Amino acid sequence: MASVASVCLSALVAVAMWTGVGWAIGRRLGLPAVLVLPVAPTLGWAVQTVASLTAASVFGLDGWTVLLPVVALLLLAALPSRRIPARQKVLGAWTYLAVAVLAAVPAAAILPKVTAEGVFLAAPIFDHAMIALVDEIVRDGVPPGNPVFGQGGTAGAVAYPYLWHFGAAQLALLTGASGWEADAAATWFTAFASLLLICGLARHLYGAWWTSLFVLILSVGGSLRPVIGLLIGAPQMAAWLEPPTGFASWAFQASWSPHNVQSAACVLIAVLLMVRLAVRPALGPSLGLAFVLAAGAESSLWIGGVGAVLSGTIVAALLIARMDGRRLGFVLACGGAALCAAALASPFLSDFVHRAGVARDAFPIGLHLFPVLGPGVPDTVRRVLDPPAYWLIQLVLEFPAIALPGGYFLIRMLRRARGERALLLTALAGLAGASLFGGWVLASTAGQNNDLGWRIVLPGIFVLTACSAAGVARALTRGGPAPVAVVLVLAMFALPAGTQLAASNLTGRANPQAFAFTQAPEVWAAVRAHTPVDARVASNPRAFAEMTPWPINISWALMADRRSCFAGIEMARALAPLSPVRRTELSAQFDRVFSGEGGPADISELRFLYGCRVVVVTPADGAWTRDPFRASLLYRLVDERADAWRIYQAR
Structure with missing residues (x-):
């Protein structure tokens, strides 16, 4: 069984290694100081895992191919630079501690619950059966053989985006943890890194220390379904609405699908770097953009591939339209980064797309409006109302204190913004809009679930969470009690679902086996x-x-x-x-x-x-x-x- 002590050791190694690399690199990219440390865990993970995967593909996977890229990146980042920002307000220590504690909720879903009656497992362990892939990478290196099937007993090949699992395998190599323990540690790290990134963005949008507190409040919530079911009854709700899916909150996604959460964080950082390039094109941010794009694509084809292309195109167009000059430099910097990312990820992605097509007998992406209304609504009515129901019902239902409040506050901030802040908010609006639009019209044909529609919205939800928290924090200090009250009431109604998820992750499912x-x-x-x-x-x-x-x-x-x-x-x-x-x-x-x-x-x-x-x-x-x-x-x-x-x- 997985050991909590081994999980904690692996998590500490993850924080030290990836945050150290990310901080050393991030402070040279021209990002605002308040973002450097919140961005660091995800940025360090992206750069190190892509570099290590490239090295391991050539020299084989061992401790040296894990640690040498870390040392090289730290030495490179230690070179003199004029881009290191002056000290500014940063997140308080309490924020890091609170984020670390909340990140334990998704990680708890992966751990076994040993009781006198036996061992209980939480529901998200179903999607973490890919732990077999972590063990495969530790045993056999990269590219991994197929642990599930190999004709004639051969090693086979994997049709799956495995960079996140490669990161977990690195932790297993360094600490001696099992694949199960390394997966749990990587899940905690992903939850920690992504939530810290949202806190940093919110603090950048509004500088009060309590802005991060509102991010944490919004992130522990979930769907309104438990409250609605209590009010109208579960049968009536099942008749009016489609059943719940993976289209859900940060806590749910981090528990069930951390590799998609990590990819979403990479896409958000990519947009922040695009804003940096729009202000002043430079080689460092362009290289950073290339690595986070590659890491996002190799972790999730849906978010880092389809989502990044969709949102990146829209964000780039919006930034070009809003820029006063240096458009050519921006286009060259972003285009070069995209080409570099494609070169880094192309061997993996081309193989994945080919094998995925074989496995599904069809192209894995299609156009299909997200279904919202349930079987109790007549088909003729549903065909007319389902499209707007996505925006008016589904987003409010699953992200009650985030979707509409975040959009409202984002628009308000954008109207007042000038200069570099206007570029930032324009880019964030483009990312949020593209992500939510993608969830509305795109669907994956691979498998039985619409993983594309469920996951592609994550970068937009990250943005809207930060905007909602920043808007509430600003309203709290500028004499606007009504918005604060509305968001907090919605957050309160979202709390039962979040509490249910946490309890389920911590206690597991009772079963006769x-x-x-x-x-x-x-x-x-x-x-x-x-x-x-x-x-x-x-x-x-x-x-x-x-x-x-x-x-x-x-x-x-x-x-x-x-x-x-x-x-x-x-x-x-x-x-x-x-x-x-x-x-x-x-x-x-x-x-x-x-x-x-x-x-x-x-x-x-x-x-x-x-x-x-x-x-x-x-x-x-x-x-x-x-x-x-x-x-x-x-x-x-x-x-x-x-x-x-x-x-x-x-x-």
């Missing part, structure tokens, strides 16, 4: 003892299906530290370049084998077609009493414990 799960670490330790690091293991993909909200091979993902022959349909959907039909066929075949209904032909295909060199059967499998491997000439029993496991090796 909790006690049996306590035995899983011992099972997988025995499997590893008989499995070479490059071999593939066959296990029941539906093992511990009730531990997560939807069935997924969670014990393998968290604890196996070995490749699987076929890790299940959900894992294959995310990682394996398989068509939907082929995924379904494989799922049915492995279900058949581990239910005890597989025949000699199935066992032969496991051995030769899928390269399953090791097989583990447990009492929870139907194959325990109708074991097709015991009678097979292709496998031999190498380890057995009564009522615990049987482990077979290929002959």
